[in-house]
Amino acid sequence: MTRRLILLGAISLAAVKGNAQVRPGPATRIATAIQPATFESHLHFLSDDLLEGRAPGTRGGRLAGIYIAAQFESMGLTPAGKNGGWFQPFDIEASRIVRSELTAGGERFAPGRDQALLIVGSDTLREYQGRLVFVGYGVVAPEYQWDDYKDVDVRGKLVVAIAGHPGQVDSTIFTGSGSYGTRSFKTLEAIRHGAIGALVIHRPAETGYAWSSIARNWFSEDFALAERDTMPAGRPGISGWIRDSTGARLMTLAGLDLPSLVRQSARRDFRPLLMGIEVHAATSVKYRTIHARNVAGLWPGQGAGGRDAVVLGAHYDHLGIGPAVNGDSIYNGAEDNATGVAGVLAIADAFAHTRVVMPRSVLFIAFDAEEVGLLGSEAYVKSPLIPLEHTAAMLNVDGVNPFSRTTDTWALGMEYSELESVFRRAAKAEGLAVKIGATELQFIEDQHFFTRSDHYSFARAGVPALFLGGGYTAVGKPGDWMQQKLEEYLSTRYHRPGDEVLDWYSFEGGIIDLRILARALYAVAVTPRAPQWR
Numbered sequence: 001m002t003r004r005l006i007l008l009g010a011i012s013l014a015a016v017k018g019n020a021q022v023r024p025g026p027a028t029r030i031a032t033a034i035q036p037a038t039f040e041s042h043l044h045f046l047s048d049d050l051l052e053g054r055a056p057g058t059r060g061g062r063l064a065g066i067y068i069a070a071q072f073e074s075m076g077l078t079p080a081g082k083n084g085g086w087f088q089p090f091d092i093e094a095s096r097i098v099r100s101e102l103t104a105g106g107e108r109f110a111p112g113r114d115q116a117l118l119i120v121g122s123d124t125l126r127e128y129q130g131r132l133v134f135v136g137y138g139v140v141a142p143e144y145q146w147d148d149y150k151d152v153d154v155r156g157k158l159v160v161a162i163a164g165h166p167g168q169v170d171s172t173i174f175t176g177s178g179s180y181g182t183r184s185f186k187t188l189e190a191i192r193h194g195a196i197g198a199l200v201i202h203r204p205a206e207t208g209y210a211w212s213s214i215a216r217n218w219f220s221e222d223f224a225l226a227e228r229d230t231m232p233a234g235r236p237g238i239s240g241w242i243r244d245s246t247g248a249r250l251m252t253l254a255g256l257d258l259p260s261l262v263r264q265s266a267r268r269d270f271r272p273l274l275m276g277i278e279v280h281a282a283t284s285v286k287y288r289t290i291h292a293r294n295v296a297g298l299w300p301g302q303g304a305g306g307r308d309a310v311v312l313g314a315h316y317d318h319l320g321i322g323p324a325v326n327g328d329s330i331y332n333g334a335e336d337n338a339t340g341v342a343g344v345l346a347i348a349d350a351f352a353h354t355r356v357v358m359p360r361s362v363l364f365i366a367f368d369a370e371e372v373g374l375l376g377s378e379a380y381v382k383s384p385l386i387p388l389e390h391t392a393a394m395l396n397v398d399g400v401n402p403f404s405r406t407t408d409t410w411a412l413g414m415e416y417s418e419l420e421s422v423f424r425r426a427a428k429a430e431g432l433a434v435k436i437g438a439t440e441l442q443f444i445e446d447q448h449f450f451t452r453s454d455h456y457s458f459a460r461a462g463v464p465a466l467f468l469g470g471g472y473t474a475v476g477k478p479g480d481w482m483q484q485k486l487e488e489y490l491s492t493r494y495h496r497p498g499d500e501v502l503d504w505y506s507f508e509g510g511i512i513d514l515r516i517l518a519r520a521l522y523a524v525a526v527t528p529r530a531p532q533w534r
Helices: 002-022 026-032 036-046 059-075 183-192 211-217 244-253 258-265 334-354 375-382 419-429 439-446 455-460 481-492 508-526
Strands: 087-104 107-109 115-120 126-134 158-162 197-201 222-225 237-242 273-299 309-315 320-325 328-331 361-367 391-397 408-412 465-470
Touching: 026 334, 026 419, 026 508, 036 059, 036 334, 036 508, 059 273, 059 334, 059 361, 087 115, 087 237, 087 375, 107 244, 115 197, 115 273, 126 237, 158 183, 158 244, 158 258, 158 273, 183 197, 183 237, 197 244, 222 375, 237 244, 237 273, 244 258, 244 273, 273 334, 273 375, 309 334, 309 375, 309 508, 334 361, 334 391, 334 508, 361 375, 361 508, 375 455, 391 455, 391 508, 408 419, 408 508, 419 465, 419 508, 455 465, 465 508
Parallel strands: 126 158, 158 197, 197 237, 309 361, 309 391, 391 465
Antiparallel strands: 087 107, 087 222, 087 273, 115 237, 126 273, 273 361, 320 328, 408 465
């Protein structure tokens, strides 16, 4: 009998030890607490026609914000917005060009067809009568021994520059970033040198988009934070695009040849040229103000690092009501980005149900006005609810895989910081491989997605950030099936009324991606050392 009791006791002790060994840790408890039904209920409400596409400042957009705040409150999160509330309000300035005129050498160049001008730094009509100066690329970069202005006086003149930067011609002499090639950079540089502004000759190969994109978008409404960036010394200026054929015509009128000037511009010894023709430019812009707001809830940290936080965000706005397609004028934005907000809410709900204790806080935030230029996240980093120096990382969800379960996953931007190892460990725990730098992802890279969502505002402000991508290889499907589905979505439903929850959607793979993200979020929240940039 004694031997039997001892044996039974040993078996019981082994069972207790076995149970202790298999008891899931906090990260696993959070991951498994993410409920597909919770995710899908939020998704269906946020993408319903009732919310009229959730455009910033509209009835539907306000309803979406109130709904998200109510969900945060029901979970027991702490209000993290302004004045102890759930919201972080900010104003958007919407502008529309109502006049764009350009006459040079006695010829008139039509708006939209030949040119597109606007005034920067002022909301009044701006006219200019004077001379043109060709400044090559219009780049000044001392770190690359590059100066397209040399000692030529451009004060009071309107400069003409070509799009792009010298590195696109010869990377051995100029390795500067693409920002040197932008119209805004060239305009700022011109005004710093005393010019009235800049006309940039559009070249599709250098900009990556056709003139038709400018003609279509330039004269539609544009959006910026209401605190408009001012020009140096508060001076307004003229900024605009001219078509490549317009640029060639201007050079011909000046007795110059554009192709030869482009070749000369790629050399350090290039010097600006007075074009010798009279130009008249006039532009005016009409403005209106839109009241937008982010929604923020905090799961407070408990340790000494409680004042530090990791951010999980998704944008809740979309395009509202627009031109009808097949009789439907509501741009629901189901995939983009009701799925992302539903994912953030499902993860927040999992944290609340498991009641995990972490040193760092977690800030759950839904951004407004992403679709009009990442303005909600830009407003946040300009006036952060948690100081950026106390923000360990930002994880972003802009679309959740609705297509299939996958054998792998990926996140844009993880390779730029130590978030890569965090994400890899989280994916491994869910049994998925991680794609990074793979040739299969070239399609994703070509879309420039890393610069097209709210994590980019944080990355630019110095906070390590990543953008959850989702899987690439579908279970039981051909190797390129997921890419085909994504391409189909981008070409037929993206930013169209057809972005709705479709009957055949399966979020099984998307839920696993959210579990990976929740694990990564928890890991950053408990690791003493915040992720560092590479």
